[in-house]
Amino acid sequence: MKKTVIITGGAGFIGSHVVRLFVTSYPEYRVVNLDALTYAGNLENLRDVEQASNYIFEKVNITDQTAVNALFSKYQPEGVIHLAAESHVDRSITSPLDFVYTNVIGTVNLLNAAKELWKDNYEGKRFHHVSTDEVYGALGETGFFTEETKYDPHSPYSASKASSDHFVYAYADTYGLPVVVTNCSNNYGPNHFPEKLIPLMIHNILNNKPLPVYGDGKYTRDWLYVIDHARAIDLVFHQGCAGEKYNVGGFNEWKNIDLVKLLCKQVDEKLGRPAGTSEQLITFVKDRPGHDLRYAIDASKINKELGWKPSVTFEEGLSKTIDWYLENEEWLKHVTSGEYQQYYEKQYN
Numbered sequence: 261m262k263k264t265v266i267i268t269g270g271a272g273f274i275g276s277h278v279v280r281l282f283v284t285s286y287p288e289y290r291v292v293n294l295d296a297l298t299y300a301g302n303l304e305n306l307r308d309v310e311q312a313s314n315y316i317f318e319k320v321n322i323t324d325q326t327a328v329n330a331l332f333s334k335y336q337p338e339g340v341i342h343l344a345a346e347s348h349v350d351r352s353i354t355s356p357l358d359f360v361y362t363n364v365i366g367t368v369n370l371l372n373a374a375k376e377l378w379k380d381n382y383e384g385k386r387f388h389h390v391s392t393d394e395v396y397g398a399l400g401e402t403g404f405f406t407e408e409t410k411y412d413p414h415s416p417y418s419a420s421k422a423s424s425d426h427f428v429y430a431y432a433d434t435y436g437l438p439v440v441v442t443n444c445s446n447n448y449g450p451n452h453f454p455e456k457l458i459p460l461m462i463h464n465i466l467n468n469k470p471l472p473v474y475g476d477g478k479y480t481r482d483w484l485y486v487i488d489h490a491r492a493i494d495l496v497f498h499q500g501c502a503g504e505k506y507n508v509g510g511f512n513e514w515k516n517i518d519l520v521k522l523l524c525k526q527v528d529e530k531l532g533r534p535a536g537t538s539e540q541l542i543t544f545v546k547d548r549p550g551h552d553l554r555y556a557i558d559a560s561k562i563n564k565e566l567g568w569k570p571s572v573t574f575e576e577g578l579s580k581t582i583d584w585y586l587e588n589e590e591w592l593k594h595v596t597s598g599e600y601q602q603y604y605e606k607q608y609n
């Protein structure tokens with residue numbers, strides 16, 4: 261094996277796509293998936309690659325510095341791609357401290373472990389921190405987030421991610437740690453946990469349940485197919501400049517209400533239901549506190565410098581995503597049993 265890369269959060273939504281991409285594209289790498297398997301982590305996401313000879317799973321919680329150090333000392337990674345996080349805004353509103361522990365302290369623990377392991381020679385080493393556009397706060401009706409936009413997080417989730425980004429840059433400035441950071445817009449695609457807008461709506465449409473749209477539904481997000489995010493991470497990890505950040509986005513803005521209507525239309529067509537059937541399920545519900553009006557990424561830096569651009573249109577990506585959920589009912593059943601039911605009751609009833 262030429263290189264060992266630790267990918268944190270590899271059993272989650274985006275992490276599982278990054279693990280698959282690395283395991284299949286780089287047979288000469290040893291890919292170590294470090295994941296605590298919280299409610300959002302699911303090894304079923306990786307069934308197709310778990311037998312690969314260059315793949316290893318390690319159940320470790322990043323809030324445990326001793327365990328993280330032991331893992332780094334065992335595998336001696338040259339690279340870290342850090343995705344493990346508490347990732348859902350609504351959960352951060354009810355349990356902000358969980359986000360501080362994992363997103364802030366967990367990130368600092370990983371930075372400490374990398375710094376300790378690499379301190380004598382940073383040559384060929386890389387710590388890639390995967391962050392979000394939500395650190396920039398909210399836009400009005402116009403404008404875009406660029407790499408120069410000042411941080412202005414509003415939710416406990418985005419505050420914890422902004423804090424983790426600051427620690428990453430602080431370790432670069434103070435200790436010279438070779439870091440890169442990506443700030444990406446909203447992802448969608450296969451294996452997305454159905455607490456987030458798109459998979460929650462698909463799940464509810466399939467089960468003829470109300471489709472809860474927060475507030476007036478005019479909130480706007482910039483959606484990117486998850487595999488295009490994984491491709492961007494691959495490029496930045498390998499070719500990005502040390503110390504730099506790269507915004508990643510879909511150039512694809514949708515108001516929530518329009519997106520939910522499009523989902524209703526596509527699912528109805530695929531199921532052969534009469535047009536308009538699922539739209540009747542749309543229910544406007546109490547707004548999310550501190551709800552950011554609009555996110556939109558200017559991804560021209562990664563496009564110009566590294567040649568990255570989204571590979572699928574939204575219509576294609578959404579159609580593939582719906583097909584995946586229709587073909588993976590068992591997956592959906594597993595992840596929506598148990599804890600999910602309690603979460604759903606508390607959040608929506």
Ligand code: NAD
Pocket residue numbers: 268269270271272273274275294295296297298299300301302320321322323342343344345346347348362366390391392393421443444445446447448453
């Ligand atoms: P996810 O919630 O689906 O997965 C998170 C993974 O991290 C899970 O496998 C979970 O088990 C693991 N994890 C959580 N706490 C842990 C801990 N203490 N120790 C070890 N593992 C732990 O999240 P996601 O949507 O795949 O997001 C991955 C990363 O990408 C996050 O850092 C998130 O902030 C960032 N991001 C997400 C989006 C998005 O739209 N989902 C957009 C931009 C950036």
Ligand code: TYD
Pocket residue numbers: 348349350446455456457458460472473474475479480481516548
């Ligand atoms: P979400 O998928 O939670 O991502 P984020 O908050 O990180 O952008 O939500 C996307 C948008 O959809 C956001 O404006 C909140 C809204 N939303 C609803 O209207 N209803 C829901 O049930 C959920 C989960 C989200």
